[in-house]
Amino acid sequence: MSIAVIGAGKWGQALQFALSRNFTCKITSRQQKSIENFVNLEEALTCQYLIFALPAQVVRGWLETHFSFSGQKILVAAKGIEQGSGAFLNEIFANFVPEDHLSFLSGPSFASEVIQGLPTALVINSTNDILAKEFASFFPSFIKTYTSKDVIGAEVCGAYKNVLAIASGICDGLRLGNNARASLIARGLVEMRRFGKYFGAQDETFLGLSGAGDLFLTASSTLSRNYRVGLFLAEGKKLEDILIALGEVAEGVFTSAAIFELSLKHTIYTPIAHEIALILKGKEPRISVKDLLAD
Numbered sequence: 001m002s003i004a005v006i007g008a009g010k011w012g013q014a015l016q017f018a019l020s021r022n023f024t025c026k027i028t029s030r031q032q033k034s035i036e037n038f039v040n041l042e043e044a045l046t047c048q049y050l051i052f053a054l055p056a057q058v059v060r061g062w063l064e065t066h067f068s069f070s071g072q073k074i075l076v077a078a079k080g081i082e083q084g085s086g087a088f089l090n091e092i093f094a095n096f097v098p099e100d101h102l103s104f105l106s107g108p109s110f111a112s113e114v115i116q117g118l119p120t121a122l123v124i125n126s127t128n129d130i131l132a133k134e135f136a137s138f139f140p141s142f143i144k145t146y147t148s149k150d151v152i153g154a155e156v157c158g159a160y161k162n163v164l165a166i167a168s169g170i171c172d173g174l175r176l177g178n179n180a181r182a183s184l185i186a187r188g189l190v191e192m193r194r195f196g197k198y199f200g201a202q203d204e205t206f207l208g209l210s211g212a213g214d215l216f217l218t219a220s221s222t223l224s225r226n227y228r229v230g231l232f233l234a235e236g237k238k239l240e241d242i243l244i245a246l247g248e249v250a251e252g253v254f255t256s257a258a259i260f261e262l263s264l265k266h267t268i269y270t271p272i273a274h275e276i277a278l279i280l281k282g283k284e285p286r287i288s289v290k291d292l293l294a295d
């Protein structure tokens with residue numbers, strides 16, 4: 001059995017750490033890093049199992065440039081919707097990999113906790129149940145794994161909660177209180193369900209680890225990059241400066257634009273994501289709060 005993680009950022013390194021409990025797990029990235037079992041891209045691509053931990057926005061370009069399908073089984077660990085096209089990751093990957101070789105990881109998982117071996121529970125989502133169970137079996141005992149066939153539901157949850165985490169960070173940054181944050185998260189859950197249902201997601205996904213689990217985590221902790229983006233926006237910092245200081249990806253910034261475009265195109269009511277997209281374009285957060293309360 002050969003397995004490699006593509007992308008040695010925060011999440012890629014945490015996944016490699018977890019999967020190395022039971023196997024030799026290789027890892028590759030653009031830049032050479034002093035990590036055990038770091039290999040070049042050519043060697044990684046010969047592995048039977050590949051885990052993609054790249055930002056959602058670069059996935060299509062990366063696949064076009066580097067990937068040719070030769071039977072690899074894929075687990076996609078990114079969370080986001082492509083800005084511009086509004087494409088979900090399963091749609092992008094479907095151009096390069098047969099559906100029965102594709103699976104998607106979801107659930108509450110701060111890389112900084114996984115890399116310490118702290119427990120969590122995750123979901124492997126695939127239309128191919130055998131593949132999902134195969135990937136699930138690779139995870140170490142400190143990660144409890146479940147499987148699901150609701151790929152689109154998991155994807156919407158993983159992407160949408162990043163936008164709601166920005167909203168929650170703004171809410172806390174403006175010191176609106178615990179009641180306001182709980183209201184925002186609860187309405188956010190309803191909103192992301194409405195959005196997901198339009199694209200065929202199943203109800204139960206929103207109440208489980210992929211939905212409520214990851215949303216509650218990300219929207220209530222400064223460990224979340226997206227939440228921190230929200231905190232800094234509330235302080236009046238410029239998005240450009242925030243992202244430079246962050247130095248890591250905050251997917252909600254791009255996904256909010258994608259949700260904005262998809263919601264307009266398909267007439268889906270997504271008021272929170274709508275306001276976040278406007279704030280990221282310069283709208284004053286306090287005015288957004290007033291507009292949300294009045295809506």
Ligand SMILES: NC(=O)C1=CN([C@@H]2O[C@H](COP(=O)(O)OP(=O)(O)OC[C@H]3O[C@@H](n4cnc5c(N)ncnc54)[C@H](OP(=O)(O)O)[C@@H]3O)[C@@H](O)[C@H]2O)C=CC1
Pocket residue numbers: 007008009010011012029030031053054055056058062077078079080109110111112247248249251
């Ligand atoms: N961090 C977390 O807790 C979690 C993150 N995720 C998701 O995983 C994905 C990756 O996040 P994370 O690892 O934290 O992000 P980081 O910013 O820490 O790392 C991003 C990685 O992507 C690589 N990369 C960036 N741009 C390109 C490009 N144009 N071509 C090739 N490689 C590129 C970087 O390569 P290099 O190292 O060479 O610079 C780096 O390895 C995101 O979608 C995120 O939402 C999901 C669950 C948890």
Ligand SMILES: O=C(CO)COP(=O)(O)O
Pocket residue numbers: 079107108109110111162165214217218223224225226227249250251
């Ligand atoms: O997806 C995550 C936890 O499940 C990580 O969230 P952030 O990208 O906001 O840090």
